[in-house]
Amino acid sequence: MKRIAFVSLMLVMCAGVFAQKWVPLYEGSSVMQDMRYKYRKTEMKLNNGNLYRVSDWENYLKDFIFQFPETSRDSITDGLTRFYTDYDKVEKIIRFSPIRFLSGPYSGVSYISFDGYLENDTIYPELRLKYDGYNWLFIEGVKIVTDNNSYEIDVEDCYRDAVRGGVIEMFNLPYNDKNAKMIDDIITSEETIVRFLGKEKYSDFTVNKRMIDDMNAMVKAIKAIRNN
16 A cells, blocks of 8 residues: 555656746746647746747747846746737737636726737736626726725726626726826735726726736736836
């Protein structure tokens, strides 16, 4: 019995060792891809928790990142590969938004994240907030409460749609100095609660760790791009 148990343990350990093989996305990068990922020919499984399409990396994102100094590339890569990206051939810009996988962390939930586009060597980010629920709120404002501060923002332009038996209401805010400080506050707080304020109702959600990690990475990417 002891021998069987030992063999079983060794098999489990070996399975863990050989299940993944992480290699840098490029020389010097802390962003790595799993070379044993089953679908790696079409998409990369990255150690920042995202799946990113190989064609998007090879066709446009790698070229965008490699125009910056080596000291900046790692932060830019980590930030941008955490988001869904798409190249607009007409406008010649790279758009980015929260990842869209149906089974992903931004699907079917309320969230706060980033949205925007890249052009030449410049980034144009905005804050995106989405309410996902079963009842219309007709959002007029949002209140965000961090560990030590409270922010109240009026919402004038809100996109609304009915999806999957529920509803979404979504709007973007400018990434100005005031909102950038608010994001820094969210990133460093133990708990942040977002309250969507409707005409007669409201809805709350707590910003989770994945959202914080992705926002933190994108903030670093924004700073790296703008400092060059």
